[in-house]
Amino acid sequence: MPFKLGQRWISDTESELGLGTVVAVDARMVTLLFPATGENRLYARNDSPVTRVVFNPGDTVTSHEGWQLEVEEVLEENEVVSYVGTRLDTAETGVVLREVMLDSKLVFSKPQDRLFAGQLDRMDRFALRFRARKYHSEQYRLPTSGLRGMRTNLIPHQLHIAHDVGRRHAPRVLLADEVGLGKTIEAGMIIQQQYLAGRAERVLIVVPETLQHQWLVEMLRRFNLRFALFDDDRYAEARLDSANPFDTEQMIICSLDFVRRNKQRLEQLADAEWDLLVVDEAHHLAWSEGEPSREYQVIEQLAEQIPAVLLLTATPEQLGMESHFARLRLLDPNRFHDFEQFVAEQKNFRPIADAVSLLLADNVLGNEELDRLNALMGEEDITALLQVANSDREGKLEARKSLIAMLMDRHGTSRVLFRNTRNGVKGFPKRELHPILLPLPTQYQTAIKVSGIMSARKTVDERARDMLYPEQIYQEFEGETGTWWNFDPRVEWLMGYLTSHRDEKVLVICAKAATALQLEQVLREREGIRAAVFHEGLSIIERDRAAAYFASEENGAQVLLCSEIGSEGRNFQFASSLVMFDLPFNPDLLEQRIGRLDRIGQANDIQIFVPYLEKTAQAVLLRWYHEGLDAFEHTCPTGRAIYDSVYPQLIEMLAAPENPQGLDDFIVSCREQHDAMRQQLEQGRDRLLELNSNGGEQALALADSIAAQDNDTDLVNFALNLFDIVGINQDDRSDNLIVLTPSDHMLVPDFPGLPEEGCTITFNREQALSREDTQFITWEHPIIRNGLDLVLSGDTGSCALSLLKNKALPVGTLLVEMIYVVEAQAPKGLQLTRFLPPTPVRMLIDRKGTNLADKVEFESFNRQLNAVNRHTGSKLVNAVQQDVHEIIKLSEPTIADEARALIARASQEADEKLSAELSRLNALKKVNPNIREDEIEALESNREQVLSALSEANWRLDALRLIVVTHQ
Numbered sequence: 001m002p003f004k005l006g007q008r009w010i011s012d013t014e015s016e017l018g019l020g021t022v023v024a025v026d027a028r029m030v031t032l033l034f035p036a037t038g039e040n041r042l043y044a045r046n047d048s049p050v051t052r053v054v055f056n057p058g059d060t061v062t063s064h065e066g067w068q069l070e071v072e073e074v075l076e077e078n079e080v081v082s083y084v085g086t087r088l089d090t091a092e093t094g095v096v097l098r099e100v101m102l103d104s105k106l107v108f109s110k111p112q113d114r115l116f117a118g119q120l121d122r123m124d125r126f127a128l129r130f131r132a133r134k135y136h137s138e139q140y141r142l143p144t145s146g147l148r149g150m151r152t153n154l155i156p157h158q159l160h161i162a163h164d165v166g167r168r169h170a171p172r173v174l175l176a177d178e179v180g181l182g183k184t185i186e187a188g189m190i191i192q193q194q195y196l197a198g199r200a201e202r203v204l205i206v207v208p209e210t211l212q213h214q215w216l217v218e219m220l221r222r223f224n225l226r227f228a229l230f231d232d233d234r235y236a237e238a239r240l241d242s243a244n245p246f247d248t249e250q251m252i253i254c255s256l257d258f259v260r261r262n263k264q265r266l267e268q269l270a271d272a273e274w275d276l277l278v279v280d281e282a283h284h285l286a287w288s289e290g291e292p293s294r295e296y297q298v299i300e301q302l303a304e305q306i307p308a309v310l311l312l313t314a315t316p317e318q319l320g321m322e323s324h325f326a327r328l329r330l331l332d333p334n335r336f337h338d339f340e341q342f343v344a345e346q347k348n349f350r351p352i353a354d355a356v357s358l359l360l361a362d363n364v365l366g367n368e369e370l371d372r373l374n375a376l377m378g379e380e381d382i383t384a385l386l387q388v389a390n391s392d393r394e395g396k397l398e399a400r401k402s403l404i405a406m407l408m409d410r411h412g413t414s415r416v417l418f419r420n421t422r423n424g425v426k427g428f429p430k431r432e433l434h435p436i437l438l439p440l441p442t443q444y445q446t447a448i449k450v451s452g453i454m455s456a457r458k459t460v461d462e463r464a465r466d467m468l469y470p471e472q473i474y475q476e477f478e479g480e481t482g483t484w485w486n487f488d489p490r491v492e493w494l495m496g497y498l499t500s501h502r503d504e505k506v507l508v509i510c511a512k513a514a515t516a517l518q519l520e521q522v523l524r525e526r527e528g529i530r531a532a533v534f535h536e537g538l539s540i541i542e543r544d545r546a547a548a549y550f551a552s553e554e555n556g557a558q559v560l561l562c563s564e565i566g567s568e569g570r571n572f573q574f575a576s577s578l579v580m581f582d583l584p585f586n587p588d589l590l591e592q593r594i595g596r597l598d599r600i601g602q603a604n605d606i607q608i609f610v611p612y613l614e615k616t617a618q619a620v621l622l623r624w625y626h627e628g629l630d631a632f633e634h635t636c637p638t639g640r641a642i643y644d645s646v647y648p649q650l651i652e653m654l655a656a657p658e659n660p661q662g663l664d665d666f667i668v669s670c671r672e673q674h675d676a677m678r679q680q681l682e683q684g685r686d687r688l689l690e691l692n693s694n695g696g697e698q699a700l701a702l703a704d705s706i707a708a709q710d711n712d713t714d715l716v717n718f719a720l721n722l723f724d725i726v727g728i729n730q731d732d733r734s735d736n737l738i739v740l741t742p743s744d745h746m747l748v749p750d751f752p753g754l755p756e757e758g759c760t761i762t763f764n765r766e767q768a769l770s771r772e773d774t775q776f777i778t779w780e781h782p783i784i785r786n787g788l789d790l791v792l793s794g795d796t797g798s799c800a801l802s803l804l805k806n807k808a809l810p811v812g813t814l815l816v817e818m819i820y821v822v823e824a825q826a827p828k829g830l831q832l833t834r835f836l837p838p839t840p841v842r843m844l845i846d847r848k849g850t851n852l853a854d855k856v857e858f859e860s861f862n863r864q865l866n867a868v869n870r871h872t873g874s875k876l877v878n879a880v881q882q883d884v885h886e887i888i889k890l891s892e893p894t895i896a897d898e899a900r901a902l903i904a905r906a907s908q909e910a911d912e913k914l915s916a917e918l919s920r921l922n923a924l925k926k927v928n929p930n931i932r933e934d935e936i937e938a939l940e941s942n943r944e945q946v947l948s949a950l951s952e953a954n955w956r957l958d959a960l961r962l963i964v965v966t967h968q
């Protein structure tokens with residue numbers, strides 16, 4: 001090679017050394033000094049892995065003093081060059097910069113610069129980069145994106161909700177599926193989608209203290225979402241690191257109590273710029289006019305600041321209709337602004353449900369039906385939509401869907417409320433009630449009599465509540481030493497049941513923690529029955545330990561004794577026997593109790609045992625729940641409403657249970673109400689909710705399409721190739737399992753997502769569900785996502801050279817394969833990726849500038865190509881440098897056309913979507929005076945900013961491969 005002192009060269013194998021200068025040349029060797037690192041390298045003159053660096057007119061170069069020069073002319077003297085041009089900082093023209101004076105910290109980031117600097121990547125890396133780009137962009141667009149990676153069964157109603165809500169911009173919804181249908185899982189899927197789409201990075205989950213760990217584990221195990229649990233200690237620790245401790249983590253779980261207790265903490269939480277808030281067991285947020293609970297207020301304060309909000313509850317009306325309405329208003333004040341109207345609407349859903357069914361059925365709509373729909377939409381002009389919906393034209397389905405959405409939104413349950421019921425979901429096991437009537441011991445009889453005399457001044461309500469728990473009445477008189485368990489026949493019955501069913505896991509629920517504790521002691525001391533206790537008085541760790549002890553198959557507890565609140569939201573579906581040692585005061589609590597077992601994953605019919613004492617309030621309640629409401633063996637959607645309407649009579653009877661006047665008639669009348677109301681709900685609200693919530697055929701199709709992608713061979717190939725390139729060892733095991741371990745030659749020392757000790761992976765969902773210790777690898781798994789980031793954020797594969805053996809083409813034919821990326825830059829809040837994610841455009845250009853990309857598909861073309869060794873590669877590149885420059889130039893008009901078309905499509909989509917949102921708000925404003933002008937203005941301005949950012953979208957060359965035709 002013609003080395004001369006002062007020339008600049010770059011190392012092909014150690015580009016991180018920067019630009020080298022020739023400092024010594026002898027007959028056989030050349031020495032380069034790399035000033036950026038201060039290192040010398042000695043190379044053989046005739047075979048050195050270095051490439052000469054010479055810039056061209058049009059390039060911008062940097063001097064060792066830091067100023068930049070736009071090159072206009074390149075002068076050469078004695079094989080050493082000088083650059084002549086204009087200084088960018090002073091605009092001085094005719095400035096000469098000798099190459100020895102070039103900045104040595106040079107890194108080539110543009111693919112073409114890397115090509116000419118001889119920094120050629122292996123061919124498989126180029127292919128990996130292109131596939132990575134393609135997938136990365138598709139992720140934002142695929143309808144199933146964000147729904148493939150979780151380690152869960154594919155349950156259609158969950159997927160439907162997650163799919164609908166997860167893709168919304170700043171969704172605000174109430175997830176109100178019946179107990180145990182998987183709201184946590186739905187919330188996880190929504191978080192996951194929002195997170196993967198870049199819509200939510202900062203997520204706050206607020207849950208009852210008892211559920212913190214369960215959430216933590218579910219998020220990690222099922223979604224690979226790593227949350228930090230904030231309690232008092234963690235908070236105190238984080239205060240040392242940041243003025244706002246909540247800035248120290250992106251995803252946090254904390255308890256409602258933790259949020260509620262401290263004002264400063266609440267302020268900090270509200271200031272912490274969350275993108276998404278999740279509140280579980282939201283029925284605790286009680287509200288009434290003039291007396292909102294503290295819980296409601298704190299969540300209200302957070303919900304005002306946080307754009308996306310998910311509230312979860314299985315029993316939304318547990319604290320009454322007003323609280324339910326207040327929570328909905330918290331989510332969408334525009335839609336829910338008038339309580340009276342809301343109550344009236346609830347009764348009047350039938351015509352809407354009929355209209356929705358009409359649209360869902362694929363029938364032609366007659367004039368009368370069209371009139372009905374028009375009337376429901378009021379002033380809104382839906383003529384055009386109706387025409388398409390009633391035709392055979394393309395877009396008919398979409399038009400029907402839009403009409404349904406408009407109907408639901410303006411009149412129905414709206415877009416904010418989702419509720420699936422067992423009725424709608426099917427496939428749940430049966431529930432069987434076993435009432436066990438027991439005599440009332442004389443000790444209780446006496447205690448009740450005395451208490452009746454002594455508490456004459458108590459209200460009926462108080463008396464009714466007392467009467468539910470005779471053991472407590474007894475203890476009031478006997479004090480702590482009142483050993484009620486020695487004579488209470490329920491205890492005897494329970495011990496008999498447990499000892500005769502030693503292999504059965506049994507969940508026992510009682511209203512009070514004290515009862516649970518006392519029972520545990522008795523079971524242990526008298527029969528050596530292993531029982532765990534679970535109540536609100538235990539620390540979180542103790543509670544989790546108790547739940548784990550109960551869950552454990554080997555040497556675990558046979559019984560878990562739970563208090564009412566302690567068990568809320570917990571998963572105990574591995575058991576199928578439930579003993580209600582007493583009954584709770586309202587039907588929603590009853591449903592919450594049964595829901596511990598009646599959950600997804602329950603494989604057996606559920607046996608509900610209620611040992612109860614004759615002539616007590618429990619006996620009255622049992623009959624009312626069972627005969628009046630049918631609330632044991634079926635979920636009871638009417639429970640709350642009937643409870644509210646008959647409350648005065650009910651408590652009269654509970655307060656005087658020995659001889660409840662008119663109980664039979666009362667129960668018959670409740671049953672009539674129940675049947676009538678249920679029928680009304682089934683035709684109205686519930687049907688509407690179901691139509692909106694379970695997703696019907698489309699949800700099934702969604703589940704099928706995800707299942708079909710489960711064993712995606714593209715993913716398997718991509719992943720194995722990625723692991724190879726990153727340097728991860730792969731050890732195949734049987735049963736679709738692979739063990740991954742870090743190697744000594746990793747591309748990065750710590751590959752995020754891969755533990756130091758390695759991990760076992762599978763691409764098979766079934767396998768992942770049955771083997772807790774395996775990682776379920778999908779496009780959405782952190783190992784794959786981090787791998788993509790690693791490839792795309794660096795130079796990996798951005799420049800390559802391949803040979804094409806093809807006798808049909810002349811030797812030396814040149815093709816340049818270019819991967820451009822079209823992208824827009826904008827503040828994160830605008831979330832432009834929903835319209836224009838970074839999108840690759842592939843071009844395959846020949847010397848004439850013709851783009852062959854459409855005719856020559858990437859993968860099959862890639863298979864025909866061969867690699868070249870680095871040395872020959874460098875030589876080849878040097879020989880055709882000028883041609884390549886020209887081909888790149890020739891590609892510019894074509895890429896500009898393609899990119900502009902892409903950007904135009906994205907702008908059109910953005911315009912349509914945002915205009916539709918605007919028109920919804922305008923339509924709602926007509927019926928809701930509370931919608932403020934400034935909200936509409938804010939939406940308009942958002943639309944303008946999005947469109948303006950899209951109009952400035954641009955494109956750049958991301959990777960390039962030179963292809964040379966040979967015949968050998």
Ligand SMILES: Nc1ncnc2c1ncn2[C@@H]1O[C@H](COP(=O)(O)OP(=O)(O)OP(=O)(O)O)[C@@H](O)[C@H]1O
Pocket residue numbers: 151152153154155158177178179180181182183184185186313314568569570571595596599600601
């Ligand atoms: N798709 C699924 N695949 C596997 N397990 C699931 C799935 N959905 C739910 N489960 C399991 O079913 C149980 C109930 O789910 P989850 O806790 O989400 O229900 P929920 O509606 O939040 O219940 P609750 O009303 O009691 O709060 C959990 O054990 C959960 O892990």
